[in-house]
């Protein structure tokens with residue numbers, strides 16, 4: 001048995017429980033001052049405030065700092081070859097994201113670079129990104145395929161995720177996103193690609209148990225709401241839980257579909273209409289918002305306050321990808337969520353911990369300081385939660401703990 005006692009915690013701030021928090025509950029945290037946490041074999045056993053009533057093999061003095069649950073990044077496109085710095089000049093000239101894609105660049109250029117990389121190369125590159133994420137305080141994340149767009153290459157990306165789970169301390173939830181773009185060879189044969197997805201690729205993903213979720217890019221010029229429904233329904237038949245990229249650029253029915261189909265989460269929602277919010281509230285869908293992408297696309301910001309008012313739980317994630325958001329720092333996401341969505345630091349913390357964990361089906365295990373959950377914790381170079389959300393551009397993660405073990409990345 002290995003045990004760890006973290007003591008002299010100035011402030012412990014955490015949401016509570018194993019389900020997403022919606023409405024006013026999103027802003028309600030447990031806050032303890034002068035606190036301690038005791039863990040055994042990577043799990044939280046007890047915590048409280050005042051003098052710790054017990055000791056452990058290993059003792060860690062938090063120095064009066066803030067401690068929160070490890071951050072959960074519920075939306076990344078972690079596995080990719082190459083980068084897209086060539087698109088920066090186009091962005092500066094106001095070339096729209098969807099125009100770059102329509103001309104064969106964007107996602108399709110990353111598809112080429114990902115095809116050209118070996119499984120080992122992709123694994124090493126993603127592991128380097130995971131190391132950086134952990135240094136910024138992320139201890140669990142999600143990762144999507146979607147730069148393969150054919151059976152072998154999609155499976156290659158998902159096997160990289162499996163390998164990372166075996167070799168890296170980060171927990172990585174796998175999402176199949178073969179419907180990320182239409183491959184150029186199917187330009188005149190959309191039904192052909194949908195048939196390939198539904199009859200060959202999804203069954204193979206399910207057979208090898210390579211993913212838990214199925215995601216679709218429902219967007220103008222990519223997949224329509226009807227096509228998205230087809231793919232997600234098929235995924236469901238094979239046991240894959242639906243997620244959907246909805247209302248990122250144009251509101252073409254993605255958020256309405258999310259609620260109807262019972263998607264666990266809908267992503268982006270930058271231009272989400274009122275009917276979409278109502279549908280998600282009815283369907284129990286979590287809004288997974290990506291504020292750093294709005295910043296990077298120089299677009300507007302998702303109506304996060306309205307979602308909270310309407311009872312939709314809000315999760316916050318990075319969207320780490322080589323095109324629309326080459327950023328994996330959730331601390332920056334927290335800053336932007338406060339400043340642009342006008343969420344409170346308490347609502348933001350729930351968004352990057354418990355609600356994010358719920359958006360990837362892991363809220364029983366991570367996302368809060370609760371008994372029996374994994375001892376995934378961050379000691380911050382901050383006296384309180386307001387300070388963490390207020391400072392901009394520094395890495396305030398002081399010590400990152402994954403399953404009770406100090407991470408030295």
Ligand code: IZC
Nearest residue numbers: 077107217321322323324
């Ligand atoms: O590579 O551009 N939005 N998919 C949907 C992305 C962004 C990733 C990319």
Ligand code: ZN
Nearest residue numbers: 075077245319
């Ligand atoms: Zn995305």
